[in-house]
Amino acid sequence: MPATPPHADAPAVPPALRRALAGVAAFVLDADGVLVMQGADLPGARAALETLRARGIPFRVATNYSSAHRSTLAARFRAAGLPVSEDRIVTAASATAALTAARYPGRPLFVITKPDGRREFEGQQLMGFDDADAPGARAAAVVIGDGEDDLSYANLDRAFRLIRGGAALLAMHRNPWWFTSRGPTLDSGGFVAALEYATGTRALICGKPGPIMFRAALAGLAADLGRRVAARDVAMVGDDPVQDIAGARRVGLRGILVLTGKTDAAAAAALENAAPSGVGARRSRAIPDAVAPSLADVVAALD
Ligand SMILES: [Mg+2]
Structure with missing residues (x-):
């Protein structure tokens, strides 16, 4: 089947990102460096969450931030203009x-x-x-x-x-x-x-990068979807190759690294160029399925 030409003013979706999103049923999103930075919302994050909601694609925010209750975090998200309710948050606590x-x-x-x-x-x-x-x-x-x-x-x-x-x-x-x-x-x-x-x-x-928190997020997503969801049909979007990407991939989720937080383009390229044969399993798990500039780019690349 011939590829559909991209929309005139939309850049083509990189093949790795297209593959990482094919058939994705739900998302797990990191907070710091994906949705917010120093308490303020990142550009495009709000619109991305609204698009997911409009399309009926559930998400959970998974954060190791644990000194506040989820209701407090939800209030902070609201103050930053982000529609994230308490029951959509999983913290290490x-x-x-x-x-x-x-x-x-x-x-x-x-x-x-x-x-x-x-x-x-x-x-x-x-x-x-x-x-x-x-x-x-x-x-x-x-x-x-x-x-x-x-x-x-x-x-x-x-x-x-x-x-x-x-x-x-x-x-x-x-x-x-x-x-x-x-x-x-x-x-x-x-x-x-x-x-x-x-x-x-x-x-x-109990928090990231361990499996307990990712399994808690998967259970919440299954409740939203009203059916069991396989880990491989869920994508984690995070800015930390170890806490987010390796942790999620160990449980079977897909891992999409974004560049709005602690990992810059050079560090992401170095990760992607690491030869899988020459690195240990622990490190190869930290190699994301795809890299995208931001959550907004990830959501924009959904079919
Ligand atoms: Mg982060």
């Missing part, structure tokens, strides 16, 4: 809370994160700092999130003892640092590593 609710119903949890992120665990048995100090205190799990000042020596020491007493170690994510108004800022990954080192255990990572 909400994915962790869903896991603890299913795995440890009614059992005590020692959760270190900021109060707004802690609201994700509403209805679960959260221990106070004093409870964790009680002689013989036991927890089903210790959860490390973006606790900032609550990631103190005293609390890590409490967490350490609970893990030695049999608690599982869960981490919302393992991010080493991130950008805040203070500039590059220490994140909670180093504290997770400290507890792993001291206890000789390995944390279960």
Whole structure:
């Protein structure tokens, strides 16, 4: 069948992007570097989300941002002009809370994160700092999130003892640092590593790039579609080759890298040019199925 000539003023869709979008049923979207940058919406993001909604293509926003409840994030998206409701968001905190609710119903949890992120665990048995100090205190799990000042020596020491007493170690994510108004800022990954080192255990990572969060997003998309959706029919759009692309591809999703965030065109080209035979599986998973300038370009390239 002859190819349809592109519209006179629309550039042709690159073949890799066309392939990456063929038959796609739904999207998982990263937030920072895809929809927003430093709290402001990225050009074309709002129109792209409106196009997806108009075409009945569901999406989930999957972000490791975990110090705020999803309702707070939805309000921030609204303030930036982006139509993203609370039930369309999966955070590292909400994915962790869903896991603890299913795995440890009614059992005590020692959760270190900021109060707004802690609201994700509403209805679960959260221990106070004093409870964790009680002689013989036991927890089903210790959860490390973006606790900032609550990631103190005293609390890590409490967490350490609970893990030695049999608690599982869960981490919302393992991010080493991130950008805040203070500039590059220490994140909670180093504290997770400290507890792993001291206890000789390995944390279960509930956020990206682990599979738990992508599976939570897939379950939400299946509910929207009213049917099971195969991971291969869902595309992740992200700006981080490891957290977004490799994480999504490990679960079977397609990975589309955009250049509106932490990866520039030169870095994306270097990734794409990496010879698959010469790199490890971990690195080859970080090679995206396609690269696009922005989410707006991805959505514009849908048939
Ligand atoms: Mg990002």
